[in-house]
Amino acid sequence: MAAAAAAGLALTPVDAQTPTADFGTPPAGEIPIIFNDHHIYSKPDRLKANRVLAALVRGNTVLVPLRSMFEQTGATVSYDAASGTVDVSKPGSDVKVTVGRPEVIINGESRPLDVPPQIYHGSVVVPLRVISEGMGAYVQWIPERKTVVVRYIAAPSPAPPPPLTTPAPEPLAAPSAAPSAEPTPKPARRTRYERFVVGDYLFAPKVYNEFSPGNSGVGVSYTARAALEFKAGLSWLVSADYRSYRYPHDDDGTGRVGDPGFVTVIGGYGQTEVPSFVAKDSDLDGHLGIRIANPRIYVGVGYLHREENYGYPKLNGLGFGLEKLPDLDRPFSVYASAYDYPNVNADFTYPQDLYTCPPGGTAACAPGSLYGTTAKLTDRFLTYQIGVTLLLTGARDPFGLFLDGGYLGDSIRAKALSPSDAIERGAYLGLGLKL
Numbered sequence: 001m002a003a004a005a006a007a008g009l010a011l012t013p014v015d016a017q018t019p020t021a022d023f024g025t026p027p028a029g030e031i032p033i034i035f036n037d038h039h040i041y042s043k044p045d046r047l048k049a050n051r052v053l054a055a056l057v058r059g060n061t062v063l064v065p066l067r068s069m070f071e072q073t074g075a076t077v078s079y080d081a082a083s084g085t086v087d088v089s090k091p092g093s094d095v096k097v098t099v100g101r102p103e104v105i106i107n108g109e110s111r112p113l114d115v116p117p118q119i120y121h122g123s124v125v126v127p128l129r130v131i132s133e134g135m136g137a138y139v140q141w142i143p144e145r146k147t148v149v150v151r152y153i154a155a156p157s158p159a160p161p162p163p164l165t166t167p168a169p170e171p172l173a174a175p176s177a178a179p180s181a182e183p184t185p186k187p188a189r190r191t192r193y194e195r196f197v198v199g200d201y202l203f204a205p206k207v208y209n210e211f212s213p214g215n216s217g218v219g220v221s222y223t224a225r226a227a228l229e230f231k232a233g234l235s236w237l238v239s240a241d242y243r244s245y246r247y248p249h250d251d252d253g254t255g256r257v258g259d260p261g262f263v264t265v266i267g268g269y270g271q272t273e274v275p276s277f278v279a280k281d282s283d284l285d286g287h288l289g290i291r292i293a294n295p296r297i298y299v300g301v302g303y304l305h306r307e308e309n310y311g312y313p314k315l316n317g318l319g320f321g322l323e324k325l326p327d328l329d330r331p332f333s334v335y336a337s338a339y340d341y342p343n344v345n346a347d348f349t350y351p352q353d354l355y356t357c358p359p360g361g362t363a364a365c366a367p368g369s370l371y372g373t374t375a376k377l378t379d380r381f382l383t384y385q386i387g388v389t390l391l392l393t394g395a396r397d398p399f400g401l402f403l404d405g406g407y408l409g410d411s412i413r414a415k416a417l418s419p420s421d422a423i424e425r426g427a428y429l430g431l432g433l434k435l
Contacts, residue, residue: 056125061115063125066097070135079124086117086124088135095134097126102396106134192329193229194296198404198432200224202245205426209412210264210419211249211279211310218278219246223408223428227325235291237298237323241337241383243283243408245424249310251276264419266312266377267350267370280309281424283410285339285383289323296325302339304381313377317344326389328402328434333389335406341381348377348417378415379422384408389432405429 056063066086067077075090084099096105102116104127117126128150129139137152202221208214227239251261255273262271289300299322306315321339350370365371387406394400409425 056120058115062128063115063118063120064128064131065120065123066117066126066131067123069128070131075135086126088131090135093135095131097124097131099124104130104134106130193231193235194325194328195228195435196326196328196402196432197226197435198224198402198430200404200428200430202243202408202426202428205245205247205409205424207245207247207279207281207422207424209422209424211274212247213260215247215250217245217247217426220244221246221426223430229296229325237287237289237291237300237325239287239289239323239325241283241285241287241385243285243383243410243424245281245426247279249274249277249279266348266419267375267417274310277310282307283381283383287321287323287337287339295327298323298325300339302341304339304341304344304383306344306381313346313348315344315346315377315379317341317381319381321383326387326402328389328391328400329395331391331395334387335389336384336386338382338384341383343378343415344381345376345378345416347374349374375417377417379418380413380415382411384411387428400434402432402434403429404432 088095097117102113140149204216223243284305287300287302289298302319319341323337326335327333385408390403392401412422
């Protein structure tokens with residue numbers, strides 16, 4: 001649209017005897033205004049009646065001086081300096097805009113504007129297409145000429161009534177409507193790429209594993225997330241998810257059957273008694289995804305790092321999954337993710353077995369003992385999450401707070417050497433910041 005300058009002259013029917021008009025040269029960064037195949041002003045780089053005689057380009061949007069442009073259509077233009085509101089009206093059409101507000105009200109209906117009205121050289125300039133169409137014009141893009149044409153078609157004047165003494169004439173055929181040009185598709189709304197960080201409190205998560213038969217979390221359990229969308233040919237996502245679960249392991253100290261202090265150990269050695277303590281499990285989950293559908297649905301690969309505070313080796317593994325990001329340009333949105341890690345593992349070195357390795361060192365071990373050998377401890381992890389966001393600031397604000405809440409969990413299936421299956425899950429609530 002920024003090229004809608006002198007190329008527009010090629011569309012103007014000019015009589016062979018009429019000299020070509022001198023339309024002048026627009027100032028840098030501005031374009032002359034095209035109206036019904038004619039430039040409104042012959043010299044768009046000069047002022048006439050204290051009005052700017054040229055249009056501006058902001059991104060993909062052409063802005064025109066509101067009063068100068070729309071008084072040409074017979075509209076009445078009024079401006080309230082106190083509120084910055086402009087009202088353009090004519091029979092059958094009423095348009096209101098406010099300087100700095102990305103909204104136009106056409107015949108009482110609100111529509112968004114990609115570029116808000118603004119003050120330029122003392123005049124209010126507004127987006128050409130939305131306001132022109134609201135005032136009964138059509139705006140046509142001529143791609144081969146790189147020209148925008150704006151036309152207002154006046155309604156035909158009604159025929160005067162016949163004299164009373166004259167017999168009513170045969171009804172005239174209705175005048176044929178002016179041929180309509182193909183409507184120009186409105187430019188697609190610019191894609192907003194999300195960037196945000198969020199922290200949430202986990203409410204007493206439930207944990208089932210060899211240390212906990214379903215105990216509720218104690219202390220502070222929490223989760224933190226961050227995500228960045230960007231475009232590099234295709235739309236990409238980089239995100240990270242950290243989860244920390246704290247829960248009690250209980251031991252009644254009796255050593256009898258049913259004592260919850262007895263724990264199945266790694267490697268199939270049976271059980272051992274573990275005194276009471278507060279266990280902590282931590283997962284760090286990183287994702288790289290590519291968008292496969294809208295709104296903001298990604299398929300990606302993930303890397304999981306797992307740590308505990310009860311002496312197990314640190315686990316790592318690759319996986320894959322799906323992720324739906326929140327839409328933080330809306331007051332309310334839903335998001336979700338699910339990632340499967342088939343083999344999350346670590347090296348495990350067998351400790352001394354009192355049954356096959358009595359005190360005295362390796363030489364005292366029975367034949368076939370695994371003492372001192374290394375094998376892979378392996379689990380399968382499924383991480384999942386579903387939540388909602390509620391904006392606490394304006395949807396169009398570039399930065400803002402939002403309320404975040406939902407439900408998440410880990411489902412762990414024991415594989416090689418692992419003592420038991422495990423489940424960790426709970427509801428959460430917190431605050432996020434869109435960037």
